Amino acid sequence: MNMDQLKRQAAARALEEVRDGMQLGLGTGSTAKHFVELLGERVAAGLKVVGVPTSEATRADAQRCGVPLTTLDEIDHLDITVDGADEIDPELNLIKGGGGALLREKIVAAASDRMIVIADDSKWVPTLGKFPLPVEVIPFGLGATRRAIEKAFADCGVSGQMAVRNAKDGHVFVTDGGHWIVDAQLGRIADPASLAKALSAIPGVVEHGLFIGLASSAVLAGGEGIRVIERRKP
């Protein structure tokens, strides 16, 4: 089974948790796209749900698949968000933002009763950090923000190269919110919760890709089948 089939399997398993009448957060990325497509098939067959997309790309996919959409201004909570991840550790802390949608993804996940992470099992890691950590920043004052980020890294015992993300056309990648992303190659993040806190305190940082304590469960599809991992209660 190839990677894409594994992603679809994980998405199909998460879909089993969806019930009639639910309000859903719709993630971003290739795995989340499978979920939106499968959800669209269920909607066509009569399932009643509404979704809040975490990016303009997912909005377009959901519209194409016939999934009714709403906003977090029109409803007061979401039952489940289903989203992918770039890395998942055994505490179900995540690195997200490889697709650049981390800000809306975090807002939507935080507004949800449950967040189900769907992935092929290559995303499962003992410690976060091999995947470059995305930090969404305001372009104004970027030099000062970068220095503050470097200090936060040093205070948290990590270091690594940072680069402003470019889009495929070679221009700076601009998020749906009009911000830039700095990707940081940290290698190993021993204490992701402390780093998340330190980054959140920097004025020019809009959001970062560390999702701490947000995921309720992870559905991992691999060659041996599907594993569902529930987050341990604190």
Ligand SMILES: O=C(CO)[C@H](O)[C@H](O)COP(=O)(O)O
């Ligand atoms: O965080 C994300 C987008 O901002 C994605 O969920 C993450 O990058 C995983 O993507 P994929 O399912 O394509 O591997």
